[in-house]
Amino acid sequence: MSPFPASSYDKFPTVTVPGHHQAWTGHAAWQEAARADKPVVVDTYPGVRLDELKASIAEALPGHRILDVEDLAALPIADIDALIAANLLTDDRVFGVLSHHTLADFYDAGRLAGLATRVSASDVPVVLVGWGAALVPLPERTLVLADMARWELQQRQRAGAPNWRCHNTNEDNLRKYKRSFFVEWRVADRHKRQMFPAVDYVLDTNRSIAGATLITGETFHRGMAAAAAAPFRVVPFFDPGVWGGQWMKKVIGLDAEADNYAWCFDCVPEENSILLDVGGQVVELPSLNVVFTQPAALLGPQTFARFGAEFPIRFDFLDTMGGGNLSLQVHPLTDYIQDRFGMHYTQDESYYLLDAGPDAVVYLGLKSGTDPAAMVRALKEASDGGTHFPAEDYVNAFPARKHDHFSIPAGTVHASGANSMVLEISATPYIFTFKMWDWDRVGLDGRPRPIHVDHASRNIQWDRDTVWVKEQLLDQVEELGSGPGWTEERTGLHELEFIEVRRHWFTGTVEHHTRGTVNVLNLVEGPEAVVESPDGRFEPFVVNYAETFIIPAAVGAYTIRPHGAGTGQKLATVKAYVRGTETDLPARVVGRPA
Numbered sequence: 175m176s177p178f179p180a181s182s183y184d185k186f187p188t189v190t191v192p193g194h195h196q197a198w199t200g201h202a203a204w205q206e207a208a209r210a211d212k213p214v215v216v217d218t219y220p221g222v223r224l225d226e227l228k229a230s231i232a233e234a235l236p237g238h239r240i241l242d243v244e245d246l247a248a249l250p251i252a253d254i255d256a257l258i259a260a261n262l263l264t265d266d267r268v269f270g271v272l273s274h275h276t277l278a279d280f281y282d283a284g285r286l287a288g289l290a291t292r293v294s295a296s297d298v299p300v301v302l303v304g305w306g307a308a309l310v311p312l313p314e315r316t317l318v319l320a321d322m323a324r325w326e327l328q329q330r331q332r333a334g335a336p337n338w339r340c341h342n343t344n345e346d347n348l349r350k351y352k353r354s355f356f357v358e359w360r361v362a363d364r365h366k367r368q369m370f371p372a373v374d375y376v377l378d379t380n381r382s383i384a385g386a387t388l389i390t391g392e393t394f395h396r397g398m399a400a401a402a403a404a405p406f407r408v409v410p411f412f413d414p415g416v417w418g419g420q421w422m423k424k425v426i427g428l429d430a431e432a433d434n435y436a437w438c439f440d441c442v443p444e445e446n447s448i449l450l451d452v453g454g455q456v457v458e459l460p461s462l463n464v465v466f467t468q469p470a471a472l473l474g475p476q477t478f479a480r481f482g483a484e485f486p487i488r489f490d491f492l493d494t495m496g497g498g499n500l501s502l503q504v505h506p507l508t509d510y511i512q513d514r515f516g517m518h519y520t521q522d523e524s525y526y527l528l529d530a531g532p533d534a535v536v537y538l539g540l541k542s543g544t545d546p547a548a549m550v551r552a553l554k555e556a557s558d559g560g561t562h563f564p565a566e567d568y569v570n571a572f573p574a575r576k577h578d579h580f581s582i583p584a585g586t587v588h589a590s591g592a593n594s595m596v597l598e599i600s601a602t603p604y605i606f607t608f609k610m611w612d613w614d615r616v617g618l619d620g621r622p623r624p625i626h627v628d629h630a631s632r633n634i635q636w637d638r639d640t641v642w643v644k645e646q647l648l649d650q651v652e653e654l655g656s657g658p659g660w661t662e663e664r665t666g667l668h669e670l671e672f673i674e675v676r677r678h679w680f681t682g683t684v685e686h687h688t689r690g691t692v693n694v695l696n697l698v699e700g701p702e703a704v705v706e707s708p709d710g711r712f713e714p715f716v717v718n719y720a721e722t723f724i725i726p727a728a729v730g731a732y733t734i735r736p737h738g739a740g741t742g743q744k745l746a747t748v749k750a751y752v753r754g755t756e757t758d759l760p761a762r763v764v765g766r767p768a
């Protein structure tokens with residue numbers, strides 16, 4: 175294993191909103207929102223602490239009447255439970271079916287209309303609050319979106335927060351997450367997207383209600399447009415796990431006292447946040463807002479046409495250095511994930527090794543000659559009866575070295591072994607892991623982690639054996655071109671997957687072009703590089719070792735060269751994009767904003 179490289183990895187990247195913009199905090203925020211002589215409507219993302227919010231508004235605006243729209247007009251939770259029962263189905267702790275409800279389904283339309291009448295008849299100014307406050311049919315209003323990133327919501331759930339209007343403080347976190355993932359967040363994002371064109375203000379409630387910062391809708395939209403016009407990074411988050419390791423602590427500079435860190439999600443815009451610098455004040459918002467408000471500029475017309483307002487590429491880290499094996503697992507085929515869970519596309523993956531111990535292996539594909547029935551029987555016995563599953567008898571273990579790239583098309587049995595530092599370059603879905611064997615251990619909560627042998631056995635592609643994996647998935651690197659001070663290679667992914675990955679090794683300047691589609695990169699070798707615009711369209715953007723960064727489709731031409739501590743060294747980036755979405759049409763023809 176190479177000594178852990180030190181990195182200046184930036185854990186709090188920000189996007190500067192150009193121009194002069196104001197932000198308000200505390201009482202000043204509510205006074206600003208109430209400035210116009212109109213009812214104030216504060217629509218909250220589910221999970222925002224409503225009691226604190228109401229108390230804080232009451233303190234700042236003592237002359238106002240505050241009406242909680244949820245208490246006054248939402249359906250009883252038992253009725254909502256009945257409506258969404260089909261989405262949460264079964265006893266399964268993890269998997270449900272994606273909801274296609276709208277927030278209006280969870281409300282009594284008559285009561286919403288009654289609230290509107292009450293507001294117009296009120297002799298004092300009114301503030302409406304709650305998830306769905308914007309559904310009250312008012313002729314005029316000041317609309318505030320109180321927003322929050324999913325990652326913060328998960329932390330709150332782990333600390334005891336219930337689901338929306340539920341009394342499930344002590345429920346298993348996986349079940350809380352399931353209700354959020356399959357229902358609440360789908361409905362909330364659908365509702366939020368409708369509000370974006372009309373928002374007067376956006377409130378960042380990620381930290382505290384008392385310290386919540388307010389910006390205008392115009393500042394918000396400028397910030398989103400700024401993100402989609404230049405290279406940017408989302409805010410990474412780090413999570414411990416049963417197999418977690420020690421590498422990220424040292425390289426990224428995380429809490430040395432923590433037991434381990436397993437995951438770093440540093441490009442999962444669905445869950446991450448983005449930091450906007452608004453005149454020196456930092457505002458945190460879900461990075462998904464960039465995807466929703468700027469889909470064509472960010473994704474490019476062809477990726478948007480194919481996926482909708484959805485960021486299809488996921489980069490994350492899996493650190494098992496000094497830790498354990500991931501569960502032995504398989505991901506669903508597209509046909510299965512659509513049929514069973516209502517997802518549009520599946521969890522195709524790949525592991526790029528940022529670093530590897532001398533004993534590191536990737537478990538990948540079945541041993542040639544494996545008898546499917548015998549393997550499924552052994553897995554079932556192990557999960558039912560607590561017997562040992564001899565994984566090595568059934569599954570290949572290939573040595574893994576730094577800079578190896580393993581493709582893992584859905585349906586292929588796999589796991590990263592201990593003592594590996596993986597950069598996952600995968601399709602965005604991330605919870606559809608069918609664990610088959612968890613190496614005789616329990617999860618961090620002391621309970622066995624959920625095992626899904628039945629789902630797994632319906633998805634394993636039994637012909638992906640030793641021979642197939644060696645031919646199709648190992649050592650696929652192909653040199654594509656070179657120039658002064660650089661070479662370009664294709665490292666993956668397998669032809670069954672939709673992501674193309676190019677690696678550049680360079681000592682000089684490499685010319686890149688988005689060709690009308692979003693690029694996601696990581697500096698996988700060398701301490702520091704700079705991304706520049708040949709025609710000065712964006713400020714030089716410095717990236718450090720192991721940082722993932724997004725180049726929006728609208729950027730067009732950009733260059734990357736060694737910089738600062740990286741000057742004079744041989745560096746490498748990996749770059750991912752959706753195959754077949756590049757276009758050589760001029761930008762104006764493909765709809766790039768002016």
Ligand SMILES: O=P(O)(O)OC[C@H]1O[C@@H](O)[C@@H](O)[C@@H](O)[C@@H]1O
Binds near residue numbers: 604
């Ligand atoms: O099931 P465990 O062991 O936690 O591993 C789960 C991890 O596996 C990897 O292959 C990927 O699918 C990750 O997205 C996932 O988080």
